[in-house]
Amino acid sequence: MRTVIENAAVATVDGAEGAGTEYRYGHVVVKDDVIEAVGDGPAPPGLDAQRYVDGTGCLVTPGFVNTHHHLYQWATRGYAQDATLFEWLTTLYPVWAGIDETTVHTAAVAGLTRLARTGCTTAADHHYVIPRNGGDVFGATVEAARTVGIRLHGVRGSMDRGESQGGLPPDSIVETLDGALTGTAEAIDRFHDPSPGSFVRVAVGPCSPFTVSEDLMRKAAELARDKGVRLHTHLAETLDEERQCLDEFGCTPAELADRLGWLGEDVWFAHGIHFSDDAVARLGATGTGVAHCPTSNSRLGAGIARVQDLVHAGAPVGLGADGAASNEDGGLGIELRQAVYLARQRNGPHSATVRDGLWLATRGGARCLGREAEIGSLEVGKQADLAVWRLTGMNHAGIADPVAALVFGALPPLALLLAGGNVVVEDDECRTVSEPDVASALGVASRMLAERA
Secondary structure, eight states, rough: EEEEEEEEEEEOOSTTTTOOEEEEEEEEEEEEEEEEEEESSSSTTOOSSEEEEEEEEEEEOOOOOOOOOGGGGGGGOOOOOTTTHHHHHHHHHHHTTTTTHHEEEEEHHHHHHHHHHTTEEEEEEEEOOTTTTTTOOOHHHHHHHHHHTOOEEEEEEEOOOGGTTTOOOGGGGOOOOOHHHHHHHHHHHHHHHOOOTTTTTEEEEEETTTSSSSHHHHHHHHHHHHHHHOEEESSOHHHHHHHHHHHHHHHHHHHHHHHHOOSSSTEEEEOOOOOOOHHHHHHHHTTEEEEOOHHHHTTOOOOOEEEEHHHTTOOEEEOOOOOOSSOTOOHHHHHHHHHHHHHHHHHOTTSOOOOHHHHIIIHHHHHHTTTTTTTTSSSSSSOEEEEEOOOOTTTTOOOOHHHHHHSSOOOOOEEEEEEEEEEEEEEEEEEEEEEEEEEEEEHHHHHHHHHHO
């Protein structure tokens, strides 16, 4: 199967931060699941194309990479609207205690559909709520990703520190140390596919320092490295977390992570807002990544991450939508603009460009997930994960720079979204699921979960 896209603006994102080759009127050729050609002007002559896309008035970018999400939270949007993180968690944990594999599958299909409709072709989902009678909640997320058709980095999360042990979550949704490790190992053995171009990979993800014991953090890192998979957790999201770490462990969250073996090129943290200069330098030196979640951070008033400092120090940084319970939009498209705006709020208008936002959403995210050689840019031989954005409507008319139109303007409609060469969205409609059916099922699941709570 060959797809030819011509006459489009093309942003390859094939360079370092905020840089990359661009073509005002270029082409991209996809053969089966990989990019066969990309360049200026029309496609090479004589190609036998089964699909031809006239990209006039469109911008082609790499598919977006979402580095942090909680898909089950699509069933609990709108709760705790004016809360801090700890207040938000204590409100929602009892509700999440009622999830099961049916709820999770329904919510995950909705969340992944939304992500696809906003240009996302790879999503990292951190699932750490494992109710005792909830069934196969992790498998339900994997099946949802297969249904929608985008790549999943499923983070098998865990908590072993409930209210009775000084943690925040109810005891009914935490596991024992051995149970958490066994469940995580089983998820890796069942689902992790390390082959190039794979659509499902699994990472190890104890939830956070305030819901997990030091033993689980240490042994989870050992498990991940024994299995050859990546590590992910929440870290340095709020000042409340930092105060708790200092009181309990006598160190900051970053120092605790270092002490427990949680720094390295196989690790990426969610949020990473409150890092000192020393911590930023240490993350950069060790190649430890950060998933920047600007909308969620803003909704919870958690602070503004030091994205530019982290990138300049050498740390991989990507964008995350985070769970829809703290980001009701749930898509990745708005995060590009939010990331640029928050960087400018922190460091002034010259600190971040629209191309920095695009880089974070694509190549930066691919670096975080250890897949920069496969996805994140439009280069020959890489996976055919790409978005064709239509910029011909009123919302973008007159914006000469197509990347500025994408990042600063309203999110454009998608003419086409390919994941591994497969059509996921076409003419601004998801082709793998029925969107009305997905919305109806989500409404039912949300009501049922609220009634259980």
